[in-house]
Amino acid sequence: MGRAWLFGSNVNTDVITPGRYNLTTDPAEMARFCFCEVRPEFPKQVKPGDFIVAGEHFGSGSSRESAPLAIQACGICAVIAPSFARIFYRNAINVGLALCLTPTQGIQDGDELEWNKERGLIVNLTQGIEFPIEKLPDFVLAIRRAGGIIAYLNQHGSRLPEIK
Amino acid sequence: MRAQTLSEKIFSRKLGQQVRAGQTVLAEVDWILSHDTTTPLAIQSYEKLKQADFHAEKVILVFDHIVPAPHPQGAALHRRIFKFAQEQGISHLHYGEGICHQLLAELGYVTPGALIIGADSHTCTAGAFGAFATGMGSTDIAVAWATGQSWFRVPETIRVEVRGALPAYLGPKDLILQIVKQVGTTGAAYRALEFGGPTIDAFDMPQRMTLCNLAIEMGGKAGLIAADRATLDYLRPRVSAGMYGQTPLQSLYPDPGAHYEQVLGVDATALVPQVALPHGLEETVDVDQVAGLKLDQVFIGTCTNGRFEDFQMAAQILASHTVAPNLRLICTPASREVYLQMIKSGVAETLLRAGALLTNPGCGPCLGRHQGVLAEGERCLSTMNRNFRGRMGSPQAEIYLAGPAVAAASAIKGVISDPREV
Ligand code: SF4
Numbered sequence: 001m002g003r004a005w006l007f008g009s010n011v012n013t014d015v016i017t018p019g020r021y022n023l024t025t026d027p028a029e030m031a032r033f034c035f036c037e038v039r040p041e042f043p044k045q046v047k048p049g050d051f052i053v054a055g056e057h058f059g060s061g062s063s064r065e066s067a068p069l070a071i072q073a074c075g076i077c078a079v080i081a082p083s084f085a086r087i088f089y090r091n092a093i094n095v096g097l098a099l100c101l102t103p104t105q106g107i108q109d110g111d112e113l114e115w116n117k118e119r120g121l122i123v124n125l126t127q128g129i130e131f132p133i134e135k136l137p138d139f140v141l142a143i144r145r146a147g148g149i150i151a152y153l154n155q156h157g158s159r160l161p162e163i164k
Numbered sequence: 165m166r167a168q169t170l171s172e173k174i175f176s177r178k179l180g181q182q183v184r185a186g187q188t189v190l191a192e193v194d195w196i197l198s199h200d201t202t203t204p205l206a207i208q209s210y211e212k213l214k215q216a217d218f219h220a221e222k223v224i225l226v227f228d229h230i231v232p233a234p235h236p237q238g239a240a241l242h243r244r245i246f247k248f249a250q251e252q253g254i255s256h257l258h259y260g261e262g263i264c265h266q267l268l269a270e271l272g273y274v275t276p277g278a279l280i281i282g283a284d285s286h287t288c289t290a291g292a293f294g295a296f297a298t299g300m301g302s303t304d305i306a307v308a309w310a311t312g313q314s315w316f317r318v319p320e321t322i323r324v325e326v327r328g329a330l331p332a333y334l335g336p337k338d339l340i341l342q343i344v345k346q347v348g349t350t351g352a353a354y355r356a357l358e359f360g361g362p363t364i365d366a367f368d369m370p371q372r373m374t375l376c377n378l379a380i381e382m383g384g385k386a387g388l389i390a391a392d393r394a395t396l397d398y399l400r401p402r403v404s405a406g407m408y409g410q411t412p413l414q415s416l417y418p419d420p421g422a423h424y425e426q427v428l429g430v431d432a433t434a435l436v437p438q439v440a441l442p443h444g445l446e447e448t449v450d451v452d453q454v455a456g457l458k459l460d461q462v463f464i465g466t467c468t469n470g471r472f473e474d475f476q477m478a479a480q481i482l483a484s485h486t487v488a489p490n491l492r493l494i495c496t497p498a499s500r501e502v503y504l505q506m507i508k509s510g511v512a513e514t515l516l517r518a519g520a521l522l523t524n525p526g527c528g529p530c531l532g533r534h535q536g537v538l539a540e541g542e543r544c545l546s547t548m549n550r551n552f553r554g555r556m557g558s559p560q561a562e563i564y565l566a567g568p569a570v571a572a573a574s575a576i577k578g579v580i581s582d583p584r585e586v
Contacts, residue, residue, distance in 0.1 A: 010350060010444070014552040018559070019531045023237040025204045037559045057350040057383060061552060063285040065205050065301040086354050086385055087285060091301035094209075137188065139315070149307055150212045158216055160311060163188050 009055030048075030059088025096148030262499025272402030294391030465496030488578030496528030
């Protein structure tokens with residue numbers, strides 16, 4: 001269970017981790033400037049288990065992996081959006097940050113959400129509404145289960161997951 | 165055989181079997197590109213692998229984003245990359261020679277039909293040569309270093325057909341800004357864009373690169389143009405024999421009758437100079453709608469518009485003029501080759517005499533870390549591809565995007581100006 005941090009559509013990676021701070025490979029440090037310009041309170045107040053809720057095409061722009069790493073290091077449980085920019089989508093899968101594909105209209109900033117993994121739902125506890133999550137491809141889920149692609153390779157003799 | 169788009173054709177050849185849009189595949193890549201700001205994270209991911217090969221022969225490392233290092237942190241990142249390159253025996257290493265996307269072309273790494281991945285979103289630029297080139301993150305790059313492979317979803321394609329000649333003082337940047345306006349900043353998400361038609365056929369390689377460069381600004385996975393005579397003529401003297409990953413130089417066209425998700429027609433003759441407004445590419449207007457806006461900085465350069473032809477256009481306009489008082493004109497060549505051409509042709513002298521500041525080749529101020537960072541409240545007109553808030557420094561600065569002709573005219577007047585009126 002965690003609170004919803006609401007963002008708009010087409011949030012780009014320069015907003016998530018602004019380029020000029022991006023001089024570190026330490027995720028904990030990245031977390032300190034995550035969204036610092038559009039929502040300065042975010043890095044200070046975000047709690048483990050919280051959710052980012054966004055509109056279409058979340059994570060557009062540059063290929064910087066600091067974006068999902070920073071979000072992950074903030075303790076975000078999952079990013080919920082109706083669609084993701086493709087490089088961000090790959091990066092999130094690779095680093096083991098969970099993404100939930102589902103329409104997000106109606107979710108308000110500050111709503112309490114819960115991710116029911118067994119039933120594949122996002123439950124909005126504040127409003128008493130449930131959203132079904134779109135199922136991701138099997139090989140993507142295999143990477144997620146392993147905890148990211150590096151962990152996957154380490155667990156599977158350096159072989160990439162089979163794609164059917 | 166089923167008629168294929170350029171993307172389908174490239175993946176089918178790579179895999180030795182017909183694949184179609186929508187299929188997800190695991191493929192051997194030809195080149196794995198990364199640069200000085202994305203390589204450190206790739207190294208960090210690679211070093212977490214318990215046991216891994218290293219496909220050094222496919223790896224290209226470019227130092228272009230913050231060269232020379234502007235601060236100790238940057239210098240430390242550079243040292244880390246140099247050390248890793250030495251340990252792994254990476255020979256395709258380029259420091260300060262130019263922007264990675266420009267070097268892929270100039271040094272003949274890219275060839276028609278090649279499959280290229282890069283830890284930089286503008287890797288799509290190489291699609292101008294009939295290659296499938298796409299941006300990824302650092303961990304994808306680390307995985308490819310180790311396995312030589314990556315997974316891809318073969319994308320659906322939006323075909324953009326352009327006809328008619330560009331009017332005087334207009335260039336491919338005006339055209340692509342117009343196309344972004346029509347497609348939208350997410351309109352090509354997960355898709356490839358294929359540019360074609362008589363106008364594109366007549367474009368030279370630098371012009372084609374400007375078009376493909378902005379594919380990602382429509383959410384596109386790749387931007388592709390058929391490889392024709394112009395492509396092969398450009399590459400032939402640059403491709404050194406026997407370099408790894410190079411498929412023989414051959415033309416490559418999409419099949420007539422290939423399936424396109426959407427076909428968009430654009431008439432180039434009707435175009436007027438375009439300017440994208442801050443803070444995104446959602447809103448692009450004809451130059452007259454913003455003409456007169458006061459500027460603090462004009463920047464000509466980047467993987468979009470930092471090629472010789474761009475500076476030549478700027479010099480033509482700036483000749484016998486000077487840069488407006490209190491305005492900074494920063495020119496950053498995309499590569500050493502571009503820089504040398506500028507010197508030999510006299511373009512560098514024209515720009516310098518007009519009052520331009522000419523930096524070393526690289527990304528320059530494009531990502532707001534050095535060589536022309538904007539202060540709060542400042543307004544810049546730039547030839548780059550992205551005007552996101554905070555991109556060039558203060559989030560309270562404004563970035564307008566345009567082609568080199570608008571940039572040069574605006575530098576003379578000190579306000580956004582129509583090059584046809586200067
Ligand atoms: S010039 Fe700008 S857009 Fe191009 S690679 Fe460099 S930082 Fe990226």
